[in-house]
Amino acid sequence: LETSNEELQSTYEEAQSTNEELYTSSEELQTSNEELQSTNEELRTVNQELSVKSSELETTNLQLKAINDRLLHEIEERKWAEARLEIERAKLATIFRSQPNWINICSLDGIIQEINPAGVLIMEGHSPEQLIGRSMRDFVLPEYRKEIDKCVSGINDVGEFHAIEVKISTFKGNVRWLEIRPVLIHLDNDELRIMSIIVDHTERVLTQNQLAERQQELAHIMRLNTLGEMASGIAHELNQPLSAIANYIRGCELRMKGDGCSEQEISEVMQLVSTQVKRAGEILRYAKDFTRKDQDIEWHEHDINAIVHETLYLLDTTEQFKQIQLSKSLYANPIMVNVNKIQIEQVLVNMVLNALDAIREAHPPGSGMLQIRTERLDQHQVKVSVIDDGIGLPEDYASKIFRPFFTSKKGGMGMGLPISSSIIEAHGGKLEAHNNISQGAIFSFTLPTKGTQRP
Missing domain, CATH: 3.30.450.20 (PAS domain)
Structure with a gap:
């Protein structure tokens, strides 16, 4: 019995020890459960975060896919652009070479x-x-x-x-x-x-220069032709001072032979002779200048009124104004223009002769009126007009008279007005023609005034 009590005591102690171990294990298990629960909570949180990250990753993947698709499209477009650029470069290179x-x-x-x-x-x-x-x-x-x-x-x-x-x-x-x-x-x-x-522009410039030379030659021929038409008048005008000179010299000879001539009288006669010689020289000088070639004439500044006076003097010496009434209405002050003086005189002569022809067709000898007018349009332009009371221009002539070879005169060349128009245009002006309100026609041209550069 004592032995059984000891065994029971020992068994009890072992059971108590086992209970303690079980208690400890229970506590440890409880702790493990708590840790496991905490871990589960953490895992649940991580899973939630992973779910969010997964959604974000999916969204990002979709965005990356869209970006990738766009990049692929842009790469394809770039390839096409580069190909087109190469084609354009090749075109430009071809254009550059050709x-x-x-x-x-x-x-x-x-x-x-x-x-x-x-x-x-x-x-x-x-x-x-x-x-x-x-x-x-x-x-x-x-x-x-x-x-x-x-x-x-x-x-x-x-x-x-x-x-x-x-x-x-x-x-x-x-x-x-x-x-x-x-x-x-x-x-x-x-x-x-x-x-x-x-x-x-070499070919164009050379062609223009050749055209200008031909035009100058033609203008010179027209001046010679014009002067030829006035030759009888020039001869008559020269005959007057030459006849006077001959008479003065003949009178001196007669007085010297009769010993009735003093030095004072001879001096007076010589002065008269000198005056007539100057008159004849002026006539010849105007005729000579009018027939000079344009290559011999430079552009200079001239008073347009003085050019008009000299032109009318040349025409007056050839008796062009004997059968008409000539009037001048010139601007009160000098108007300076930068021109080829002989060419402008040629234009004026052509305009006046055309006006005289129109007057002769409309009026009997001794009647008819011709007016020459100069006026300043503004600070940059002067206008010269030849106004007649002749037959005027037919309705369809105004648009044709400046065409080469168009003429209403018998035996006319039809080059006077076209050449005149080209001369005025070369001077930076314009030649125009229209009928007068009352009767006759008005031919006029404009010119740039002093200070305007030569065209």
């Missing part, structure tokens, strides 16, 4: 960096290397170098510059007339360059 005008690509200081074949051809060179690295300043004639310098500085200041005309000397020494149109351009790398399109 352009008949000279094209220069220059640095901002005007040094040529690229040139098309037309430029080499215009310069009569054999390769672009002859021009690359040089400036247009090296090829223009000396008097145009300042224009090139002004052009380069101007294009750098404002990005564009008006066209300039220059003369150059080619590699073969020939002179050519060029028009330069520069503009500032941006290259692919955003660098600035000056591009100039240069047009060769």
Whole structure:
């Protein structure tokens, strides 16, 4: 029994120890449960966060997919753009090479960096290397170098510059007339360059010069023809002073033979002779000046009233005004014009002779009126008018009379008025014709006044 109690005591102690262990395990389990619950809460929170992140990631993925699609589209467009750009570059290169005008690509200081074949051809060179690295300043004639310098500085200041005309000397020494149109351009790398399109006007200028020479020759022929028509009048006018001179000299001879002539009388006669000689000389001088070639005449400033006076004097010496009444209504003060005096006189002579013909057709000899008028239109223009009371202009003539070879005169060349019109236009004016309100016609032309540059 005692042994059984000890065993029971021992069993009890073991059971108590086991209970303690179980209690401890229970506490540990409880702690583990709490930790597990906390972990579950954390996992639940993490899961919620993961769910949010997943939604955000899904949204981001959709955005990335859209961006990727857009990038792919942009890449395709860029490829097409680059392809089109290459095509355009090829076109521009073809245009650059085939352009008949000279094209220069220059640095901002005007040094040529690229040139098309037309430029080499215009310069009569054999390769672009002859021009690359040089400036247009090296090829223009000396008097145009300042224009090139002004052009380069101007294009750098404002990005564009008006066209300039220059003369150059080619590699073969020939002179050519060029028009330069520069503009500032941006290259692919955003660098600035000056591009100039240069047009060769040599053929046009030479043609214009030849046309002007032919026109001058024709105008000279017309003046000779006009003076030929007035030759009988000039001869008659010259005959008067020559006859007077002959009479004065014959009288002196008779007095000297009769010993009834004093030195005082001879001196007086010689003065009369001198006056007649001057008169004859003036007639010849006017006729000689009128027939001079235009190449011998320079442009100068003249009083338009003085030109009118000299023209009327020339016509008066040929007895053109014997059968009409001539009146002058000239501006009170001198009006200076920059002109070729002989050409303006030619225009006036042609206008007056046409008016005289119209008067003779409308009136019997000894009647008819002709008026010459000068007036200042404004500070920049003067107007000269020839007004007659002749037959006037038919309705359809006003638009035709300035055409070459159109004439209403028998045996007329039809070149007087066209030449006159071209002369006035070359002086910066305009020749017009219209009927007078009462009777006859008015032919008039305008001219720029002093201070206006020669056209």
